[in-house]
Every structure is written in C-alpha cells, then in structure tokens.
Amino acid sequence: MAGTTQSHSAPAVETPLRRFCRDFAESRIALLGLAMFAIVLGAALFAPLLSPQNPYDLNQLDIMDGRQPPMTMSMGGFTFWLGSDDQGRDMLSAIFHGLRTSLGVGAMSAIGALALGAAAGLVAAYFGGRIETLIMRIVDIQLSFPSILVALILLAVLGQGTWKIVVALICVQWAYYARTVRGAALVERRKEYVEAARCLGLGHRRIVFGHILPNCMPPLIVVVTVQVAHAIALEATLSFLGIGLPITEPSLGLLIANGFEYLLSGKYWISFFPGVALLTTIVSINLVGDQLRDVLNPRLQK
Amino acid sequence: MSVFIIRRLMQSGAVLVVMSLIVFFGVYAIGDPIEIFISPEADQIERERAKVALGLDRPVWAQYFAFVEAALGGDLGRSFVFNIPSMTLILQRMPATLELALSALALGIVVGLPLGMYAGYRPNSIGAKAIMAGSILGFSLPTFWVGLMLIMIFAVDLGWLPSTGRGETATWFGMTSSVFTVDGLRHLAMPALNLALFKISLIIRLARAGMRENMLMDYVRFARAKGLPMRRVVMVHVFKNIMIPVVTVVGLELGSTIAFAVVTESIFAWPGMGKLIIDSIQRLDRPVIVAYLCIIVLMFVIINLVVDILYSVLDPRVRLSEARN
Numbered sequence: 001m002a003g004t005t006q007s008h009s010a011p012a013v014e015t016p017l018r019r020f021c022r023d024f025a026e027s028r029i030a031l032l033g034l035a036m037f038a039i040v041l042g043a044a045l046f047a048p049l050l051s052p053q054n055p056y057d058l059n060q061l062d063i064m065d066g067r068q069p070p071m072t073m074s075m076g077g078f079t080f081w082l083g084s085d086d087q088g089r090d091m092l093s094a095i096f097h098g099l100r101t102s103l104g105v106g107a108m109s110a111i112g113a114l115a116l117g118a119a120a121g122l123v124a125a126y127f128g129g130r131i132e133t134l135i136m137r138i139v140d141i142q143l144s145f146p147s148i149l150v151a152l153i154l155l156a157v158l159g160q161g162t163w164k165i166v167v168a169l170i171c172v173q174w175a176y177y178a179r180t181v182r183g184a185a186l187v188e189r190r191k192e193y194v195e196a197a198r199c200l201g202l203g204h205r206r207i208v209f210g211h212i213l214p215n216c217m218p219p220l221i222v223v224v225t226v227q228v229a230h231a232i233a234l235e236a237t238l239s240f241l242g243i244g245l246p247i248t249e250p251s252l253g254l255l256i257a258n259g260f261e262y263l264l265s266g267k268y269w270i271s272f273f274p275g276v277a278l279l280t281t282i283v284s285i286n287l288v289g290d291q292l293r294d295v296l297n298p299r300l301q302k
Numbered sequence: 303m304s305v306f307i308i309r310r311l312m313q314s315g316a317v318l319v320v321m322s323l324i325v326f327f328g329v330y331a332i333g334d335p336i337e338i339f340i341s342p343e344a345d346q347i348e349r350e351r352a353k354v355a356l357g358l359d360r361p362v363w364a365q366y367f368a369f370v371e372a373a374l375g376g377d378l379g380r381s382f383v384f385n386i387p388s389m390t391l392i393l394q395r396m397p398a399t400l401e402l403a404l405s406a407l408a409l410g411i412v413v414g415l416p417l418g419m420y421a422g423y424r425p426n427s428i429g430a431k432a433i434m435a436g437s438i439l440g441f442s443l444p445t446f447w448v449g450l451m452l453i454m455i456f457a458v459d460l461g462w463l464p465s466t467g468r469g470e471t472a473t474w475f476g477m478t479s480s481v482f483t484v485d486g487l488r489h490l491a492m493p494a495l496n497l498a499l500f501k502i503s504l505i506i507r508l509a510r511a512g513m514r515e516n517m518l519m520d521y522v523r524f525a526r527a528k529g530l531p532m533r534r535v536v537m538v539h540v541f542k543n544i545m546i547p548v549v550t551v552v553g554l555e556l557g558s559t560i561a562f563a564v565v566t567e568s569i570f571a572w573p574g575m576g577k578l579i580i581d582s583i584q585r586l587d588r589p590v591i592v593a594y595l596c597i598i599v600l601m602f603v604i605i606n607l608v609v610d611i612l613y614s615v616l617d618p619r620v621r622l623s624e625a626r627n
Contacts, residue, residue, distance in 0.1 A: 137313075145561075145602055146557065146562065148561050148564065148565070149561040152561075152564065152579070153324075153595055153599075155583070156328075156579070157324065157325065157595075236446075237446055240565075241446075241564070241565065241568055241580050242580065242584055243580065253446075256447060260450060263454055263458065266458055271447075271454075272454075275447035275450070278447065279442065282444070286438075
C-alpha cells in the first residue's frame with residue numbers, strides 16, 4: 001500500500017476518518033461499487049418519487065398493458081422502459097419498490113443480528129469460563145449447518161410473514177457477528193485501557209459497551225457489509241421459493257418468481273431486470289466490503 | 303482419540319435432542335396438532351377419536367416422548383397430498399437429490415480444478431484474470447436467477463436442453479440414476495451446472511492458491527533440476543499436493559450442496575427432497591415437513607460428526623487443542 005506511507009507524512013491535522021476515506025478512495029473499483037450502491041440506495045429511498053406509476057395502486061394498472069416488452073408506450077401515456085408484468089405493472093416502478101423491501105429487510109435483519117451477535121460475543125469474551133464455552137459451542141454448531149437450511153427450518157416452524165423472515169435471518173446471521181466480536185474483544189480485553197477502566201471502578205456494562213465495543217468496530221464493519229449482502233440474497237432466494245415475504249410486499253425475489261412462468265414463452269424482462277437489480281445490489285455491497293476489509297485490516301496497516 | 307469421539311458423539315446427541323424439541327414445540331405446540339395429522343375435511347367425531355388416538359389428552363412431556371418414539375420408529379404420519387407414509391415419501395425422493403448434489407460436486411471439480419490450476423500457473427495472463435473475475439461473479443450471482451437465465455438461454459432460445467424434470471432413468475449394478483441414459487444426462491446438465499456454479503468458483507480459488515503456493519516450493523525446483531519436464535511436475539507432483547485441500551473442502555461442501563439443492567430443484571422441477579419440502583410448506587402438508595426436518599437434521603448431524611472425526615484423524619492439532627480446553 002503505497003498511499004498509506006504518504007498519508008503518514010501528511011500534516012498533523014490528519015484525522016483517522018480522513019485517512020480512512022483516503023485509503024478507501026485508493027481503489028477505483030471500490031469507488032465504483034460505492035457509487036453503484038448509492039444509486040441503488042437512492043432508488044430504494046425515493047422509490048415513490050422516481051417511479052412512473054405506483055405499482056401497487058390497482059387503479060393505476062390497466063390489464064391491457066399486460067406483458068408489454070421494454071420501451072413500449074402504456075395506455076396511460078408513459079413509457080415502459082423495462083416492460084410490464086402480467087397485470088400491466090411497470091417493471092421499473094416495481095423494481096424501485098422491490099429494492100425498498102429487499103434493502104429494508106436486509107438492513108433490519110442486519111441490525112437485529114448485529115445487536116444479538118455483538119452482545120453474545122462481548123459477553124463470551126469478557127466473562128470467559130463456562131458462559132464463553134456455551135455461547136461459542138452454540139455458534140460452532142449453528143455455523144456447521146448451511147444458512148439456507150437454518151432459515152428453511154425456522155420458516156417451516158414459524159410460518160410466513162415479513163417479521164418472521166426478519167427473525168429467521170437474524171437467527172441465521174447472529175453467529176457470524178458473535179464469532180467476529182469475540183475474536184476482537186479477546187484481544188482488546190487484555191489491553192491497558194481496560195485495566196485502567198477497571199481500576200477506576202467502572203461497571204462491567206460500561207467497560208464492555210463503552211470501551212471494548214468501540215474498539216471492536218473495524219472488523220465488525222467488514223462483517224456487516226458481507227452479511228447484509230448475504231441477507232439480501234437469502235431473502236430473495238426464500239421469497240423466490242414462495243416461503244419468504246408475503247405477496248403484498250413484493251421484494252426482488254418475488255418479482256423474479258412472478259416472471260418465471262412467462263420466461264418459458266420468451267417474455268424474459270419480467271424476471272431478467274429484477275435479477276439485474278439484485279445482482280447490482282449484491283455486487284456493489286461486495287465491492288465496498290472487499291475494500292473495507294483491506295483498509296480496516298490492522299495487518300495491512302503500516 | 304476415543305475421548306474426542308465420545309465428546310463429539312455426546313454433542314451430536316445434544317443437538318438432536320434440541321432439534322427434536324424445536325420441531326416438536328414449533329410444529330406441534332404452536333400449531334393445532336389436530337390440524338397436523340388430521341386432514342381439514344375430517345368431522346368433529348373423527349377429530350375427537352384422533353385426539354385420543356394421538357394421545358393429545360396426555361400431558362405435554364408424555365406427548366413429547368410419544369413424538370420421539372414415533373420418530374425413532376420412522377412413523378410420522380401420512381402425507382395429506384400423497385396419502386403414503388411421509389417418511390417413505392422422503393426416502394423415495396432422496397436418491398434424486400443425492401444424484402444432483404454429487405453430479406454438481408463432480409462438475410465443480412472437473413471444471414474448477416483445471417481453471418484454477420491454470421490461473422495459478424500463469425497468474426498474470428489475461429486468461430487467469432478472466433477466470434478470477436468469473437469466479438467473483440460466481441460468488442455474487444444469485445443461484446436461482448442464474449438458473450432462470452440458463453433455462454432462458456438453453457431451453458427457450460436455443461432449445462438444446464429440456465427445462466424441467468429428471469428424464470429417463472436406468473438401473474445399473476443396483477443403482478437407479480439418470481446418469482446412465484442420454485435423456486437423463488440432458489435433463490441433469492442444467493440443474494447440475496446451476497448447483498455447481500458456486501462450487502466451481504470456490505474450487506478455482508482453492509486450486510489457484512494451492513498452485514501458487516506449491517510452485518515456490520523446493521520440491522518443484524528439485525524436480526525441475528532433476529530434468530523432469532514442467533508438464534510432469536505440474537500434472538503429477540504439484541497436482542497431488544493441490545488435491546489435499548480441494549478434497550477436504552469438497553467433502554465439507556457435500557452437506558451445503560444438498561441443502562442448496564432446494565433452490566435448484568424448485569427451478570428445474572427436479573423430483574428430489576428439496577422440491578418436496580417447498581411444495582409441502584406451501585400446501586401445509588405438515589407430516590411431510592416434520593419428517594423432512596427430522597431426516598435432514600439427522601443427516602447433517604451425521605455428516606458433521608464424520609467430518610469432525612476425519613479431521614481429528616488427519617490433523618492431530620484439532621483434538622489436542624480440544625483436550626487442552
């Protein structure tokens with residue numbers, strides 16, 4: 001990393017955040033990923049403003065517009081840039097709204113899994129002993145089952161619904177966070193500042209969450225990016241299989257499933273474009289995550 | 303060593319007990335058990351009779367033991383849809399899933415290994431860079447969407463391959479499989495490739511890393527100095543060393559391949575266990591769901607146990623670090 005040596009010779013005003021940004025910007029492809037993700041996020045956040053029509057307002061749909069190929073004019077006078085589905089729904093609008101659902105579910109499950117996993121990992125590392133053995137054994141056992149199988153078991157038991165899939169995704173992912181946080185916290189626990197905090201008579205809770213946790217953030221951020229991408233892909237897969245989100249909140253996976261039957265008659269766009277949107281989302285998050293891993297890895301920092 | 307195996311056996315037993323509790327309380331206690339085993343069309347008298355027959359008038363712990371006993375005896379009720387014992391139904395579908403998973407793993411090795419070795423042998427060539435970019439794409443592409451695109455290209459546009467089903471099967475040496483007929487192979491090609499995509503990417507990475515590592519070793523230099531041609535050094539000496547991590551990982555991946563076959567089977571209407579469980583969840587065919595969960599958990603516990611034991615045999619450090627704890 002040639003740039004980091006340069007950044008050390010920079011004047012003293014250099015803050016850690018600024019150095020982080022500079023290191024991150026060194027990779028063109030990571031910046032591209034970040035830009036792609038910003039576009040995806042913008043499309044999701046401003047879906048109602050950007051969409052030519054509200055895809056779930058039945059009054060705006062016209063059955064005569066069904067299954068139109070891309071670039072055709074609709075009965076309502078706007079263009080179906082990406083075609084329309086069997087009910088005359090504009091695919092572009094449906095994708096914007098689908099991104100909203102997919103990213104929302106991904107973010108919610110990531111936050112839940114992060115909270116649960118980080119707490120479990122910190123408790124394991126800080127207190128050690130039997131608690132640690134028990135928590136880490138549970139983590140090991142859970143990680144020995146593939147994620148889709150754990151989700152499948154939970155959904156078979158819980159049934160369907162938006163909150164149930166969030167719960168299932170949290171249960172699938174907390175173990176990755178727990179393992180990462182424990183690894184980082186084990187190192188931090190032995191450092192002097194923890195000793196100092198103890199000597200000051202601070203409570204366990206304050207030491208763990210106020211002092212150790214912030215120092216475990218770098219590896220945690222990397223795992224968050226990777227796991228958000230996983231959560232989005234897993235949710236899309238489960239929704240595609242028809243056991244994920246309900247039909248009232250179509251995510252990208254459901255849009256793709258909806259186009260499956262028309263694919264066989266050559267109407268590719270109903271499945272194809274939501275898939276491209278999903279792929280763009282996952283690839284952009286992975287590109288950002290790859291660069292974060294390089295920037296935040298202490299072994300690569302000089 | 304035997305202490306290690308006993309500990310692992312106890313752990314596997316504990317996992318099975320916990321899973322049986324989850325399945326029992328999830329499917330039995332939360333949902334109405336009557337609805338699980340009696341078809342919705344049954345009338346009130348029939349329901350009451352079933353309640354007594356199933357022992358639902360007894361306390362919960364007694365019901366749990368009855369459930370475990372039934373599961374151990376392989377009797378978990380009859381499928382509402384097919385009206386045959388759910389256990390039998392799943393065991394009937396299992397060979398198709400295993401066939402698909404094993405074909406995918408084989409394809410992963412046959413395609414991934416040479417590509418990965420080439421990428422490691424000439425890491426700076428354009429071909430190597432293309433292969434690595436492809437493997438990143440293989441990790442990022444959602445499997446189910448790739449399956450749809452395969453159908454679109456090879457079945458709809460080109461019309462080369464059939465899009466659904468298992469095709470004709472034949473029996474050789476007591477094994478019934480679609481690998482033995484041309485029609486079967488044509489049906490198997492796309493699902494196997496779809497399921498193999500992730501494995502190919504994984505094996506490319508492993509083989510590339512192994513190749514780069516081994517080419518710097520002294521034994522390669524020695525073999526060259528001895529006058530062996532490069533072809534022989536790579537194909538025989540280096541190849542053997544690359545195979546060690548590849549075989550380990552492929553063995554570990556068998557379980558996850560069977561699990562992810564759920565997705566591929568649903569897309570290509572492959573008549574395996576995975577498609578059965580998805581159909582059963584959608585039709586609320588609960589006896590089949592319960593039986594599937596029991597069988598798949600047992601299968602994974604056994605796979606994990608075997609992998610753990612093999613690991614400790616191959617790498618003594620694993621069991622030593624365990625003993626120190």
